[in-house]
Amino acid sequence: MLSKDEEKKISSAVIKRLPRYYRYLGELLENDIERISSKELSVRMDVTASQIRQDLNNFGGFGQQGYGYNVEYLYNEISKILGLEKTYNIIIVGAGNLGQALANYIDFEKSGFVVKGLFDVNPKIVGISVRGLEIQDIDNMEMYVKNKHIDIAVLTLPKQKAPKIANDLAEWGIKGIWNFAPTDLQLKDKSVTIENVHLSESLMTLSYRIKDRV
Amino acid sequence: MLSKDEEKKISSAVIKRLPRYYRYLGELLENDIERISSKELSVRMDVTASQIRQDLNNFGGFGQQGYGYNVEYLYNEISKILGLEKTYNIIIVGAGNLGQALANYIDFEKSGFVVKGLFDVNPKIVGISVRGLEIQDIDNMEMYVKNKHIDIAVLTLPKQKAPKIANDLAEWGIKGIWNFAPTDLQLKDKSVTIENVHLSESLMTLSYRIKDRV
DNA sequence: TAGATTGTTAATCGATTAACAATC
């Protein structure tokens, strides 16, 4: 049986805004600001106060009439909504430049994403140590994923290799894929969640907007 | 005076889909597929045929009744729309792991984005060669940007440093900023276009969707 | 209490989908 919150389907537009609220609330918290109204926050974030209230009320009534929102409380609630109070075991598949850069990105760990292993096909980089972890041969990956309770795989490998490896990982029990390969993965196992980061596409939307001034 | 196409404001939802069309058309082209109907493409891309036709018709009538779209022609037209027939001079500001990874990402060059320089404040990495370019001290950046016709700056530096450097770059004549720092840049010069890549936020939306299975 | 501000309903706006006449 589902609870009230769970049965309501939250639109992805709302979900994508939550991390930004979380970021702004974190900054308020750092500046020792105790409470904030939707109006005040709307000015800082350049969105409407109405949208903020609507968005938050998808998940519950976190505010108080006449007062606004307690910053720390709301921050923690959004953290829970986003699932940041949990720890996620991550592997990075494809330990080239980008894979290593992500492995070194310490901020992820603060939010509970812990890099447990790096894998690559290239024997030349197998054995290299990145942030205290040796890059492993990709042939070790199946056993590793199956034994170590890995939740998320970060795919930073060429697009040709991505589909097969993604399907393998799904079969081995991974829950989510953070995909940096420039392709849309079509998994047999539909229960695996895919989040794409298509850097080239992001850069192309930038060129669209500046092209007439270059 | 503006032409018909220029006065029509294209929604950002449409713009964001263009690079994906472009990618699929590129793949069709590689597979020597000459023509495609909106229906066929809609199946491959998992969108509606109606949306494809609506999106494309924002920019012109690229198809032919009874035939569909010529793949190569449409590919080239979208390339022009996105501004990919131009060349963009890029600098990378913050030459840490992520900055170096992006400098090495050869695919960008194929689309006309040429990395001309890398800059960092850290004297320990100044002088290191990345893809044939020496990392320069950030003090050289002003002169460099002013003289070398730099169009885009990639910001891969800590969020504390990003706002000031972004404003400086804007003053020195940059057209676009590809921002990887986890902050919303508020530039004085509103003519500079900012495209954000907030990796942490992307990862958080993934955790939202898998949290109950972890 | 009076003022402030939420939570929520209603109104508006914009984006997506459906339908079909035009036409290759």
Added chain:
DNA sequence: TAGATTGTTAATCGATTAACAATC
């Protein structure tokens, strides 16, 4: 020509904004 498929208008759907009663 007949069939296919576009370009485009109209209908629908969903997301955003406005308004305000509830209430702290």
